[in-house]
Amino acid sequence: MHSNASSTDRPRRVVVVGGVAGGMSAAARARRLDESAEIVVLEQSGYVSFANCGLPYHLSGEIERRDALLLHTPESLRAALALDVRTDSRVTRIDRAARAVTVETATETYALEYDALLLAPGAVAVRPPVDGLDHPAVHALRTIPDLDALTARVAALPADGPRRAVVVGAGFIGLEAVEALHARRLQVELVELADHVLPPLDAELAPLLADELRAHDVGLHLGVSASAITDEDGAAVVTLSDGTRLTADVVVVNVGVRPASDLARDAGLDLGERGAIRVDADQRTSDPHIWAVGDAVEVTHAVTGAVGPVPLAGPANRQGRRAADAMLGRRTTPQASVLGTAIVRVFGLTAAVTGASQAALERAGVEHEVVRIHAGHHAGYFPGAEQVHLVASFAPDGRLLGAQGVGRAGVDKRIDVLATALRAGMTADDLAELELSYAPPYGSAKDPVNMLGFVAQNVLDGTMPQWRAADLDEVRATSLVLDVRSRSEFERGHLLEALNVPHTELRERLDEVRAAADGRPVAVHCASGVRSYIATRVLLAAGLDARNLSGGWISLTTARPDLSRTLEGAHA
């Protein structure tokens, strides 16, 4: 049915492979731009346009009705958008020469020609090398059938009998699964190969999440993998690489995904090193009649320049819209590089990231300075202020490279502002001058984002030399540790060898500090880094070699939870 016209002609038939997120965004946009094209959406599962990010919240019961997850049906899409949506229809082959795909259903196999083909096949779960994954207790949580099976398994558990779960993989979905299973009154054990939960989060913030998980009776098994799953009277026994055996009535495995690019590979389309489909700025593949979007395509990280798949719903949706524009010959905005902005709720906490993590910057060899603040999510004098823990990395020229936050309120707002600043190429100076909304219930005259800018300015221009929690052992060996908190704070926990001089007494006790330093550098700290900043300035003015602990005692005891388990730690 396709013509031999050039690819800039409007396609008469658009075929979309994959009917969620990116694929459905493309199909809907294509219809809005072209009322006359035939648009066929082929979806291998029984569901299109379902809310995959909502699955854990139906498992938990927070989203009560399963229906709420099914945003559209083939019927509603036909009525609203005149789309020809075919579920349970798997595309097994692309014949690029004939411009046709082979479609398999339960009852037939047929060829469907296209003028423009859009691939939105998504990702497939990585199957870890674990014996016994076929045990009936073992589940995934990526599709509606996954959800149905898992929900049924949980519903069948005795109300008063054992209700034990093991979640393998502490990424975003793994953490959501933990919360959901806890809500269903299961005792949950969480297994993660990395040394901290939520690997995209930097190690220094992850202990905040770990504490929150433990506070909800979640058992943590970090730095280990599941090595085998065996059966014991119908329950699954998960054996970990450290020999631990966890008995579970439900096992949820989520150890990551890989691009579902087999179809594209078999058709000879260019793939990247990590197996994702290569596309240009218009989402076009190496075949001019084929576009691709979503979890299966290669994107460029905005900060590190790393190239590979990034499975996130937001970019997928926007890529779909852009691909439709390109297919239909519209002006398009070039494909944006990806910041990797992501967020997760972990019981009462929120953790969010945007841009490059410290670990990613180190891997990429990007020079950077890190600043840390702990600031109220709104004015401290207004009741209910919750601490937002923010960590941000800056290039030596001041450019923001990435930010992460954890806290009970206001984290999403700050990370969204920082994601916007990052996209705009803003610097520490720009963050310092951002004009964000302030009234006591919402923020502060100096918003935490402004504070990040101020601190980064001071670090980058040398006004405030820093030392880091990671330097602790070296600092203790070489420096005088000066704790400028109040006496009562000091008495609730401190480094054993620290000298306590409250910042309000520092000017009159300078000689004492100088004597104690005895020529050594002075490593100053307070609780969050604010009072010790003033103290550091006083010491520098007095000719001492002083540095301020980035993020203060809060960051130190978060990053080094071992300290709080000794006499010298925080006893709060």
Place this chain on the structure above:
Amino acid sequence: MHSNASSTDRPRRVVVVGGVAGGMSAAARARRLDESAEIVVLEQSGYVSFANCGLPYHLSGEIERRDALLLHTPESLRAALALDVRTDSRVTRIDRAARAVTVETATETYALEYDALLLAPGAVAVRPPVDGLDHPAVHALRTIPDLDALTARVAALPADGPRRAVVVGAGFIGLEAVEALHARRLQVELVELADHVLPPLDAELAPLLADELRAHDVGLHLGVSASAITDEDGAAVVTLSDGTRLTADVVVVNVGVRPASDLARDAGLDLGERGAIRVDADQRTSDPHIWAVGDAVEVTHAVTGAVGPVPLAGPANRQGRRAADAMLGRRTTPQASVLGTAIVRVFGLTAAVTGASQAALERAGVEHEVVRIHAGHHAGYFPGAEQVHLVASFAPDGRLLGAQGVGRAGVDKRIDVLATALRAGMTADDLAELELSYAPPYGSAKDPVNMLGFVAQNVLDGTMPQWRAADLDEVRATSLVLDVRSRSEFERGHLLEALNVPHTELRERLDEVRAAADGRPVAVHCASGVRSYIATRVLLAAGLDARNLSGGWISLTTARPDLSRTLEGAHA
């Protein structure tokens, strides 16, 4: 005591006039940068560094302890920052030749020399031309003594007797005062000269606030002024310009402020047309030894280029920091133009603005397109989604010019993101591609900010021609009104002459629509503008002259509340 050295030398004595926000930020920053300078802060009131934005929330009782508002005292500032803070010290004169100020206290008058002088005198309340403002029931709400007097007045009211308040001026502080007095169980009447509450908000969104106020039994008197206040048995009788007489036990007057620039004017410093102190990019006045910050200085609006005072705490604080940098010879970032970002809580609603309002753009003659959306503050399928009403203006080239939002949740986040985008000079294309954090409890894969970008793209490139609520009368006279909502929505309220064709039936009923249009344009609408966008595209493809109602029925009935009081209005 000052030297004759050039002004780039470090000042040995810094004198700061005004000890709140900008002044105190400058003094603290100056100390952190220079341990050896003498820094004197002269404050005419008895309080420094108090939380003036918190005053209404102590009146309401939400901030329980008055102490919480007093962030610092002269003693705490001496201890932490070695500042010489002198309260109850009024500066009456600047002798620029001698570089000295004249200071008056209750007991003495003295001259104080300076090397660098920073003026942070703030603003003074505008006294409206109303007879009887000296009635004991009449109060302001700008200072701690104001708060004390008002709190005492309210506390003295009988628990069961009349508790009646009139608030004159429905700006930010006026609205906070209304909420506070309501919390103290007063019956509140609100008087505003403009035709809508919160004049910085565009008229089309203000009815949402008016409804919220009425739902809390607040009486609204819009488009009128107070003309006289008389006494009746100890109560105040406020007579309005329309003849209404309101009896009140408490009257709070807040009709705006003007720069407290008398001292600067008397010293011959350059002032702007609106009486604010002129400063350069470093906050320096026309005298090289004098800097000025805060509500008393002139700033440039980032969008309209309008020049004048903007009394906001955030900019004041940042100006103070920058002025200290400049005084002490540090590299400074140039003074940022001001976006005017502001926010207020009105009972359960939040209203926030950034950049230029539509009214300001019209006054400035800036060409712009306005887009409106009503989107859930998080994923619609997740429980508790609240509608965020967003309105944004864009230049013809796509550049964001301003945004405003009203809603019960998530408004502050979107306005902060938009304020950041505005500062970065972002366009509709940029907003469409912003990568904001998404998980069901926090947002949507297509965040409301992305949606603003999408809609603006469609409006600006002609994909979606719009009509506006303001065009209603003209549209009804010239066009077919096509309501594409469902039958049940239509039956709950609609424009009398509208043709109802649910968007899902439009393609098969095109001939009917064409016949009804009979050559006229078709003015389409649904509830929020989404379904009618699809319908508009169908009609355009069919060769009809179709336009979509910006913001749909929700924006229409908000902007035109008269509609909901007729048979054709919303009966919901």
